[in-house]
Amino acid sequence: MIAAVSIDSLAKVFGGLRAVDGVSLQVAPGERRALIGPNGAGKTTLFHCVTGTLQPSSGSVKLFDTDVTYLPEHQRTKLGIGRTFQITNVFTDLSPVESLALAIVGSDRRKWICGRPLGAFPDIRAQALARLDAVGLKDDPDKPVKLLSYGERRQLELALALSTNPKVLFLDEPCAGLSPSERQRIFNMIRALPREITVVMIEHDMDVALGLADRVTVMNRGRVMAEGTPAEVQSNFEVRNVYFGQA
Amino acid sequence: MSPYRVILALTALAAALITPLIAGPYWMSLITQIYIYGLLALSVDLLLGHAGLYSLCQASFFAVAAYTTAILQVRYGQPTIVAAPAGLVAGTLLAVLYGCAVRTRGVYFILITIALGYIIWGAFYRWASFTGGDNGITNVPPPSVSVVSITSQTAYYYFVLAVVILCAFGYRILTQSPFGLSLRGIKGSESRMQSLGYRTTMHLYVAFVISGAIASLAGVLYVYYNRFINPVAASFQISVEASLMAIVGGSGTIVGPFIGAGIFLGLRNWVSSFFEMHTAVMGIVFIATVLWAPSGIVGFIERWRTRDEKVKRQP
Numbered sequence: 001m002i003a004a005v006s007i008d009s010l011a012k013v014f015g016g017l018r019a020v021d022g023v024s025l026q027v028a029p030g031e032r033r034a035l036i037g038p039n040g041a042g043k044t045t046l047f048h049c050v051t052g053t054l055q056p057s058s059g060s061v062k063l064f065d066t067d068v069t070y071l072p073e074h075q076r077t078k079l080g081i082g083r084t085f086q087i088t089n090v091f092t093d094l095s096p097v098e099s100l101a102l103a104i105v106g107s108d109r110r111k112w113i114c115g116r117p118l119g120a121f122p123d124i125r126a127q128a129l130a131r132l133d134a135v136g137l138k139d140d141p142d143k144p145v146k147l148l149s150y151g152e153r154r155q156l157e158l159a160l161a162l163s164t165n166p167k168v169l170f171l172d173e174p175c176a177g178l179s180p181s182e183r184q185r186i187f188n189m190i191r192a193l194p195r196e197i198t199v200v201m202i203e204h205d206m207d208v209a210l211g212l213a214d215r216v217t218v219m220n221r222g223r224v225m226a227e228g229t230p231a232e233v234q235s236n237f238e239v240r241n242v243y244f245g246q247a
Numbered sequence: 248m249s250p251y252r253v254i255l256a257l258t259a260l261a262a263a264l265i266t267p268l269i270a271g272p273y274w275m276s277l278i279t280q281i282y283i284y285g286l287l288a289l290s291v292d293l294l295l296g297h298a299g300l301y302s303l304c305q306a307s308f309f310a311v312a313a314y315t316t317a318i319l320q321v322r323y324g325q326p327t328i329v330a331a332p333a334g335l336v337a338g339t340l341l342a343v344l345y346g347c348a349v350r351t352r353g354v355y356f357i358l359i360t361i362a363l364g365y366i367i368w369g370a371f372y373r374w375a376s377f378t379g380g381d382n383g384i385t386n387v388p389p390p391s392v393s394v395v396s397i398t399s400q401t402a403y404y405y406f407v408l409a410v411v412i413l414c415a416f417g418y419r420i421l422t423q424s425p426f427g428l429s430l431r432g433i434k435g436s437e438s439r440m441q442s443l444g445y446r447t448t449m450h451l452y453v454a455f456v457i458s459g460a461i462a463s464l465a466g467v468l469y470v471y472y473n474r475f476i477n478p479v480a481a482s483f484q485i486s487v488e489a490s491l492m493a494i495v496g497g498s499g500t501i502v503g504p505f506i507g508a509g510i511f512l513g514l515r516n517w518v519s520s521f522f523e524m525h526t527a528v529m530g531i532v533f534i535a536t537v538l539w540a541p542s543g544i545v546g547f548i549e550r551w552r553t554r555d556e557k558v559k560r561q562p
Binding site: 121 | 428441444
C-alpha cells in the first residue's frame with residue numbers, strides 16, 4: 001500500500017541547531033496520526049518542511065508517492081496538502097465569507113479574475129456560507145475576522161484548511177489556548193472528518209491527541225523516539241520519562 | 248452603496264463639473280494637477296493599501312511615460328495618437344521589468360524600489376543628448392487627434408476628469424474582484440495565502456504591473472498638462488510625495504489618494520506663497536496624520552461618522 005505521507009530521513013538545520021535530525025515516518029491513507037513531544041522537539045519544524053513553508057536541509061517528503069520535497073507551497077496545496085498553523089493565521093481585516101471565498105477560488109482559475117466584483121459570483125458566496133456552517137460559524141459571516149473570538153478564529157482556521165479539499169490535513173495544535181468547551185467542539189469536528197482525509201496533528205493535550213489518534217509518534221530533540229498505538233506509547237518507559245514527566 | 252455615499256459622490260461629481268464655470272485659471276490648473284497626482288497616488292495605493300507593498304519607484308513609470316510621449320511629439324513629430332499610447336506602453340513595460348522587485352519583501356522591497364527609481368532619474372538627468380538633461384523637453388504641443396485638438400484649459404480639465412472617473416470605476420471593480428481580494432489576503436497573511444494554493448509572488452507581480460500602468464497614465468496626462476517635462480518628474484521626491492498623498496488621504500480607499508493630493512498640493516501652493524520652508528510644514532502635516540489619523544482623512548471621517556451612529560443607537 002502507498003503511504004499518504006512518507007518522510008525519509010528528513011533533517012532541518014538552523015545554524016548549529018539540528019531542529020529536525022533524520023526523521024523517517026509513514027502515515028497510511030485515512031490514518032489519524034498524533035505527533036507529540038516536549039517543546040523544541042522539532043514537531044512544527046517538521047510540519048513546515050512537509051507543507052513547504054521551510055525547505056528541508058536533507059531528506060525527502062512524498063505525498064502518495066509524489067516527491068514534493070522541493071515543490072513550492074502552493075503546488076503542494078494543489079496536490080492535496082492542507083494545514084492549520086500553530087499561531088492562528090487568518091485574515092483579520094477580511095470577513096469570514098471573504099476568507100473562505102479566497103480559499104475556494106484559490107484552487108481554480110477564478111482567482112485571476114480582475115474585471116468582475118466578487119459579488120457577481122453568488123455560487124462562491126453560497127459555497128463559503130456552507131463551509132462556515134460546517135464548522136459552526138454561520139453567525140456574522142460578514143463581520144471582520146478581527147472582531148471574532150479566539151475560539152471562532154480557530155474554527156475559521158480549520159474551515160480554511162478544509163476548503164482546499166485536502167487529502168492530507170496537517171493540524172498544528174488545533175486546540176491550543178481554547179476553553180474546555182471550545183476544545184470539545186474542535187475535537188468533535190476533527191473526529192467527524194471523513195476517512196478519505198488523512199490527518200496528522202501536533203497536540204499537547206493528551207486527551208485530544210490520544211482520543212483521536214490511531215497511532216502516535218513521539219519526538220524528542222529532533223528525532224523520533226517512539227511510535228505505536230496510544231496504549232503502546234503511554235506504557236513506553238522512555239516516553240513517560242521525557243514526556244509525561246515520571247519514571 | 249449607502250445613500251450617504253451616493254449623495255456624497257453625486258455632490259463631488261457636480262462640484263467637479265461646474266468648477267470651470269466658477270473657478271479662474273489658477274484654480275483650474277491646480278485642480279487638474281490634483282486629479283493627475285491623485286491618479287499617481289492611486290497607483291501607489293494599489294500596492295500600499297491593498298497588497299501591502301511600499302513601492303518608492305512610482306515616479307519612474309510616471310516619468311518614462313511622460314518623457315516617451317514628449318520625445319515622440321517634440322523630437323520625432325509624432326501625432327498624439329502615436330505618442331500618448333507609446334508613453335503608456337513604455338511606462339508599463341518598465342513596470343514589467345521592475346516588477347522583479349516583488350521577489351523581495353518589506354524593507355528590502357522599499358530599498359530596491361528606491362534604487363530602481365534612481366536609475367531612471369539618473370538616466371534622464373545625465374543622458375542630455377536624448378532627454379535634454381536638466382532642461383528636459385519643452386514645448387510639448389497640446390494633445391490632438393486628427394482635427395480635434397484639446398487646446399483650452401477647460402477642455403483639458405474635462406478630459407482629465409473623464410479619464411480619472413473611468414479609472415476610478417475600473418479601480419473599484421479591480422479591488423472588489425477575486426484578484427483584488429487576493430491582494431488584501433496577501434497583505435493580511437502571505438503564508439496563509441500560500442497554503443491556500445496561491446502563488447503569491449505572481450499575484451504581487453501582476454498588481455505591480457497594473458500599478459505601473461496607472462502611474463504611466465498619470466504621466467501621459469501630466470506631460471500634456473504641463474507641456475514640459477524635466478528629471479524632477481522621475482525623482483525620489485515625487486515617489487515619496489505620491490505615497491504621502493495616499494497615506495494622508497486614506498490608504499486602501501479610492502477617494503483617499505485624491506483627497507490627499509488635494510491637501511498636499513493645496514497646502515504647498517498656499518504655504519509656499521508666504522513661507523519659504525514650506526516643506527517643513529508638509530512634514531508636520533504628515534507627522535500629525537500618522538499620530539492622530541493613521542488611516543488618513545477618509546479613515547478619520549469614517550471613524551467620526553460611526554462613532555456618531557453608535558451614540559445614536561444607544562437608548
